[in-house]
Amino acid sequence: MSEQMYIHMGPQHPVNHGLWTLKVRTAGEKVIDSEIMIGYIFRMIEKMAESRPYDVFQPLADRLCYVSAMSWEGTYIMAIEKLLDLEVSKRVQYMRVILLELQRIASHFTWLSAYAGDLGVLTMLVIPYREREYVLDILEHVTGSRMMYNFFRPGGLKHDFPKGFLEDARRLTYYLDKKIHEYKDMCDDSKVFMMRSKKVGILSKANAFDLGTTGPVLRASGVQGDLRKIEPYLVYDELDFKIPVQKAGDCYARFQIRMEEMQQSTQIIRQALDQIPKEGEISKKAPRKLPKGEIYFRTEDPRGEAGYYIVGNDDRIPYRIKIRSPAYNNLYASAHLLKGAKVADIPPIVASMDLCMGEIDR
């Protein structure tokens, strides 16, 4: 076992789910060290942001992540509103909550199928896409687009919900509840699934902080770190929901967190559908110029803390936009988790981080 060799996994390799390279140094089946190389789809979105008016940048914010475009554009618009000191009506806030939570469910379903597919359960690779497609259908019904929505506007939304949406969404949440429960049971009952997930890629609480992880990865390590509770935005403080927290910090804990989060999301959507005010201003005129000042605004993306640091300079064009991506730090953390793991553990560890190269390379 003294012979070591380098294995390049990427940029095109089934483990990657995107374009990046994982260079692992192995001794037999054991991973000694690993290095991650990114930047294959670097598009300089931050530069593009500081060379066009702030409203023109919004469709590009969608393109940060193809799995959860809504949350990225939502975060951007909410940051801009915060900088402009713009209030939006209660109805719009509830509508935004519904859309963001639907997006979270869709994103977690994608994650579930990717994770199961990496473990070799081809059935679980395919089936969750059906439910995701229902969620995308209802988002398409609202926004007119399946993935790149471009629906948020500074001061509101593009337009109101279509007729019959509230009933459709409510029906969908009950259906999703049933299916999420079913998938959770399917995976929990599978002994092989547990063998592959439990005690694999253990991330301790101290390391989770040190490596800058956020979102489900952080909560799986025993930290109650959810910005919807810590720093409530929109109307999350008026809604009743729990933040799942697990102590184990392994791949199975991350799996549990995400499954429970989906269940909580359906509850949030139902509450929001109950409480949504009938009347309210849908859109509002926003100032054309960003004032002088700065803002660091963050929300709870499906992957963790999505943040925008925006510096305005009394101009239509923002002076600087820094995009803080949760998957960026989670990917960095995965390199540390791989140390000492088996080669066969690479796919579950990397997949449990829920990567999206669009927001990592930016």
Add this chain to the structure above:
Amino acid sequence: MGYGIYDGLVDFLLQLVAGILTPLIKTIGGVLGLIGLAEPEQFLHFEVEFQPSIRSTLIDTLEMTTILIFLIVNTIMLIWFERKLVARMMARRGPTFIDFNYGHFFGRTWKFGLLQNIAEFLKFFSKEDIVPEKADKFPFNIGYFAFVVAPPFILGGLLPLGGSAVVADPAVGFLLIFALFSLYPVGVLITGWSSNNKYSLIGAFRSAAQLISYEIPLIFSVGAVVIVTNSFSLVDIAAQQTLTPFHLPFAILMPIGFIVFMVALAAETERIPFDIPEAEAELVMGWRTELTGFRYMMSMATEYFILLIGAFIGVSIFWAGSYLPFIPREWIDNLPLLPNIIFIVKLWLFIFLFIWVRGALPRVRVDQLLNIGWKRLIPLAVLNIIVVVILFISNPSLFGVY
């Protein structure tokens, strides 16, 4: 032995040849006699006769051709069956139709995707055959075909097709099949190593470790059957299961052995809970990463071919071959074709189990796999032998020995 269906045909053919040759040679003899080169009396009572070995060779050739065609057709159907079934389990449709309209060759579209595998067969053959530049050419070209593809094709003659229909039934029986199976890791190792790719290399070593460590429980699990039946012949073992109480098969009489056999067979055929050698998540395609075109097709086809042969063994040893519980042997044996039909139905049920498992389970890790093999299956197989031996000594009639 033999299927017995070609005896008449071969006799007829040989008589036909003799009937043509006899007058021909008599005429030639007459002509030679007229010229004075030979004695005409020599040819007066001449009859063309064939040695019995020619007859049996001819019969064996025809029977081997039959079983090979049967195996190949079943392999193609097995791939189609798996695709369809797994697709239904995944809530998709699988291959639906394949338009074979190459210049109206078939002239129509075939339903249910039945021609999918034929189409892919043609596609793979039309691909460029790539041998990697840095590969070790000779072992890459030879080792794989010699040790992976060829052995299963030799086995055809040893597989019973229901009842006593088998081309050859040597005394070593299924030991010969297992022996030929054990050439498989050699070929995998040669191909994986010589293709000069790290994925292939890791896949090949995993494959070798897995196949070698799972041969032991596989053979141990049938050890109890051999003790009970005193035979290695698949035909004899199947027949003995009609002598047990209520004609129960060995799968019910020795369940531990059956389970060990199924798990070990899944590992030997590299099916999904144990498809670690080709774990596509981390090793792309495992030891066959560098195989392209018809090489790749042959490697995949061989995998299914081996599954089919494994099903033959499993059905014969544990599912009583072509015999059913509660039904006397004579009822089945006396009806023509019924044993063969029952056998084929059982074969497909056996394969269905494997496809079902494939649709339901993730793959295990390589260290977990070896743990299962060495720490669970081998002790279980030994336990099975002990239990069966104790039962056998106390009551031999339980296993059909009087």
Add this chain to the structure above:
Amino acid sequence: MTSAQFHLLEIKKHFGNKLHESSIYGTNRIKVHVSPHDLLEIVQYIRDKLVFPSCEAISGLDWETHFEVIYFFDRWDGDSTLIQVHVKLEDRDNPSIPSIINLYTSADWHEREIYDLFGIKIENHPNLKRLLLPEEWDEMDHKHISELYPMRRAYKLPDKPYSYNSTKK
């Protein structure tokens, strides 16, 4: 007194004369301006004494006259206070800043990104090479020297028919 005010008071108490500027914006964002040679000290204090275990992000900012590097630190224990440490780099031609990788491991990629896109040298970084751009970017042919560090203000996006041009109309 809110948590943010408390933390700001603590920082002021310890680093009173070293802070160029300190304020609270929003409800819970603490903004502290320090000079580069005081950075490690204040980051150490924030991590150990104020218990901010997580470094969220590090952002570069090109003010055309000078550079600024902004560190974001977070608590993650139910308290939403976030400390922004602004470091002003006066030397525009040869900017450099000490690495905080020994205090926060997650700073690794963020610092490499700043080096990559802004050309700010990170002192004592164990693996300082380009992250998002190709590693051999420096040796490649460039139309303009500003392409070396594209997030500096000097670099303008190429004028293509489909790119937004603020000078039109």
